[in-house]
Amino acid sequence: MSNAAIDTGLRRRFARLPLLQRISLVVIVIYAIVVVFGPLLAPYGETETVGSAYEPSSVDFLLGTDNLGRDMLSRIIYGARNTIGLALAISVLSFVVGVSTGLWAAISGGVVDQLLSRAVDVIIAIPKLIFALLILSIAGTSSISLVLTVALLDAPRMFRVSRAAAGNILVMDFIEVARLRNESRVWILFHDVLPNIASVILTELGLRFSYVFLFISALGFLGLGIQPPSADWGTMVRENAALISFGLMTPIIPAVAIGLLTMSVNFLIDSASDRGSELDD
Amino acid sequence: MTDLVPMMIWRLVLGVLTLVAVSVVIFLSVQMLPGDAAEAILGQNVTPDTLEALRRSMNLDVPAGVRYFAWVGNLLQGDLGTSLASNRPVVDLLRERLPNTIFLAAVAACVATPLSIVLGLVCALYRNRYVDRALNAVALGASSVPDFFIAYVLIIVFAVTWMVFPPLSSIMPGMSLPTRLYQTVLPALTLTLATTAYMMRMTRASVVSVLSTAYVEMAHLKGLPKARVVWRHALPNAIAPIANVVALTLAYLVSGVVVIETLFVYPGLGQLLVDSVSKRDIPVIQVVCMLFASFYVLLNMAADLISTISNPRMRHRRNP
Numbered sequence: 169m170s171n172a173a174i175d176t177g178l179r180r181r182f183a184r185l186p187l188l189q190r191i192s193l194v195v196i197v198i199y200a201i202v203v204v205f206g207p208l209l210a211p212y213g214e215t216e217t218v219g220s221a222y223e224p225s226s227v228d229f230l231l232g233t234d235n236l237g238r239d240m241l242s243r244i245i246y247g248a249r250n251t252i253g254l255a256l257a258i259s260v261l262s263f264v265v266g267v268s269t270g271l272w273a274a275i276s277g278g279v280v281d282q283l284l285s286r287a288v289d290v291i292i293a294i295p296k297l298i299f300a301l302l303i304l305s306i307a308g309t310s311s312i313s314l315v316l317t318v319a320l321l322d323a324p325r326m327f328r329v330s331r332a333a334a335g336n337i338l339v340m341d342f343i344e345v346a347r348l349r350n351e352s353r354v355w356i357l358f359h360d361v362l363p364n365i366a367s368v369i370l371t372e373l374g375l376r377f378s379y380v381f382l383f384i385s386a387l388g389f390l391g392l393g394i395q396p397p398s399a400d401w402g403t404m405v406r407e408n409a410a411l412i413s414f415g416l417m418t419p420i421i422p423a424v425a426i427g428l429l430t431m432s433v434n435f436l437i438d439s440a441s442d443r444g445s446e447l448d449d
Numbered sequence: 450m451t452d453l454v455p456m457m458i459w460r461l462v463l464g465v466l467t468l469v470a471v472s473v474v475i476f477l478s479v480q481m482l483p484g485d486a487a488e489a490i491l492g493q494n495v496t497p498d499t500l501e502a503l504r505r506s507m508n509l510d511v512p513a514g515v516r517y518f519a520w521v522g523n524l525l526q527g528d529l530g531t532s533l534a535s536n537r538p539v540v541d542l543l544r545e546r547l548p549n550t551i552f553l554a555a556v557a558a559c560v561a562t563p564l565s566i567v568l569g570l571v572c573a574l575y576r577n578r579y580v581d582r583a584l585n586a587v588a589l590g591a592s593s594v595p596d597f598f599i600a601y602v603l604i605i606v607f608a609v610t611w612m613v614f615p616p617l618s619s620i621m622p623g624m625s626l627p628t629r630l631y632q633t634v635l636p637a638l639t640l641t642l643a644t645t646a647y648m649m650r651m652t653r654a655s656v657v658s659v660l661s662t663a664y665v666e667m668a669h670l671k672g673l674p675k676a677r678v679v680w681r682h683a684l685p686n687a688i689a690p691i692a693n694v695v696a697l698t699l700a701y702l703v704s705g706v707v708v709i710e711t712l713f714v715y716p717g718l719g720q721l722l723v724d725s726v727s728k729r730d731i732p733v734i735q736v737v738c739m740l741f742a743s744f745y746v747l748l749n750m751a752a753d754l755i756s757t758i759s760n761p762r763m764r765h766r767r768n769p
Binding site for chain 1: 467470471474475478479586589590592593594595596597598601602604605608609616617700703704707708711712722723725726727729731734735737738741742745746749
């Protein structure tokens with residue numbers, strides 16, 4: 169019974185979304201399915217050479233084959249897991265680091281706040297792509313250094329957003345009351361601050377995800393993404409780039425896969441932030 | 450106006466401090482990472498003797514602090530070091546590449562800025578009508594796709610199907626301006642589309658927020674003609690945020706050119722950086738990074754200054 173009630177509630181909420189947002193949500197769900205069930209869906213292996221190079225689309229290879237004769241469709245499906253997984257790992261790490269330091273700065277104030285904020289000013293003053301190229305060229309492009317580098321470069325945005333949002337809440341009367349009641353900082357943080365800034369920072373997390381996703385695609389395109397032979401959408405664009413002058417669509421396919429996801433995430437967030445709390449009723 | 454000068458000086462000092470901090474970060478990130486420049490250049494299979502020799506020739510045996518000041522000192526005197534890959538002075542490489550990048554970014558900026566301000570104004574004035582919704586959806590879509598996607602679509606349309614523009618930009622020294630422009634059309638168009646999408650949305654947002662203030666409503670209620678309300682009352686207050694956005698977008702161009710130059714094989718700084726990264730040519734990487742970062746810091750500083758100067762309330766703020 170209760171399951172059915174939740175189900176109709178979700179369905180009503182879904183039906184209330186504008187058409188564009190409904191499509192976006194469906195697209196995101198499809199991506200999620202591909203990420204989770206990837207190996208079951210892919211007709212061939214991730215790194216398996218199954219035909220000759222650059223075969224056009226056919227019954228055997230729906231999207232053709234790539235520069236090494238690997239099935240494009242299978243590479244796209246495996247790439248979903250690698251690229252989206254990497255972007256998720258980075259944005260979650262950046263979220264955790266950024267929000268915790270942001271809240272720490274907001275609630276401590278004084279020297280801690282000054283030090284953290286000035287450090288963040290410096291990191292933000294360096295163009296990210298340039299800095300990432302610098303670090304990755306030296307640290308190498310293992311997945312771990314990729315995650316750490318991009319998360320470090322991205323966390324300052326999360327820091328600023330959560331610090332500002334928490335700052336707005338910390339001047340409210342109920343915080344004053346909680347302080348007078350002698351509640352601990354941690355209690356205030358978890359009980360009063362976090363629930364009030366949750367929607368702001370979660371929206372930002374969504375934005376950060378699509379930004380990070382585009383960012384690592386660009387890195388992949390520049391040859392600093394997940395290293396071959398693992399399938400990575402940005403890297404796949406680069407690998408097949410030579411085909412573009414012949415008017416073949418192969419390099420466009422992973423680019424479409426990237427664009428479709430970020431577009432869906434952005435459309436969804438755009439409507440959520442426009443409607444504000446209306447969505448949370 | 451008396452408040453303005455010390456404040457501008459203060460901003461300049463802050464900017465210089467940021468640049469110093471950035472140079473420290475760029476220098477240290479090369480130092481603190483596992484291994485050192487010598488190992489990075491020579492790779493895994495190397496004898497300890499060769500490694501030691503290269504370290505000595507790169508002065509890696511001197512303490513990092515000393516090397517930092519030597520590096521900055523040399524930079525300030527115009528000695529940018531020598532490329533490890535080509536053995537040419539970095540200054541020469543920059544002299545070839547920098548004008549090309551500035552040309553590309555300037556063409557993109559000159560088209561994108563007026564275009565996006567006009568489109569943003571149109572959206573704000575006709576907000577929630579079809580024009581606004583359509584432009585907004587297109588802009589959000591365009592800013593969501595990777596730059597290389599836009600570039601490839603343009604290549605497919607203009608270079609492969611219609612064959613009006615070259616798919617790769619071959620810029621030679623001594624080219625005439627029209628040929629140069631012709632070769633630059635596609636990369637510049639890509640950058641224009643990518644930045645216009647963002648600038649237009651921000652322009653719209655700032656104009657909309659001014660249009661919804663009480664004093665603009667008052668102006669409407671007084672019966673002033675719409676054009677006068679927009680040009681005389683609303684726009685002056687929207688200039689600061691718009692100028693801010695323009696400067697920030699130009700700053701975005703700094704990293705945008707890296708991908709676009711690589712894609713179109715456009716001989717600029719961005720391509721030089723990517724090439725040097727794949728060759729682990731650390732002296733070049735450091736200098737080019739420093740150059741890009743300086744542009745970025747300067748543009749951010751300009752954005753800050755413009756928004757302060759154009760806002761009387763901030764101009765006469767009485768605090769340190």
